[in-house]
Amino acid sequence: MLRGGRAVSTLNAMSKSRSQVMEESRKKGVVAGATTAGAVAAGVLVTPFVGAVAAVPAAYFAYKWWKHRAENGIRF
Numbered sequence: 001m002l003r004g005g006r007a008v009s010t011l012n013a014m015s016k017s018r019s020q021v022m023e024e025s026r027k028k029g030v031v032a033g034a035t036t037a038g039a040v041a042a043g044v045l046v047t048p049f050v051g052a053v054a055a056v057p058a059a060y061f062a063y064k065w066w067k068h069r070a071e072n073g074i075r076f
Contacts, residue, residue: 021072028065035061 016024035058043051069076 022074025065025069025072025074028061028068032058032061032065 035054039051039054039058042054066076068074
């Protein structure tokens, strides 16, 4: 059965438990932190230009983590 262009059965299957959401947030946070640490290390050890280039994916992963926490009502 379709409702609003989406199947109702898939809508129920998409819900996650709070512990699953928190685990996903933890994983996203670890990835964001690791890429940020790598960007800082590259900027200090190699050159600031390399650090700036490495900061682009770090900023992307940090944004994805921040957005995930905001969408799921997790406090910062």
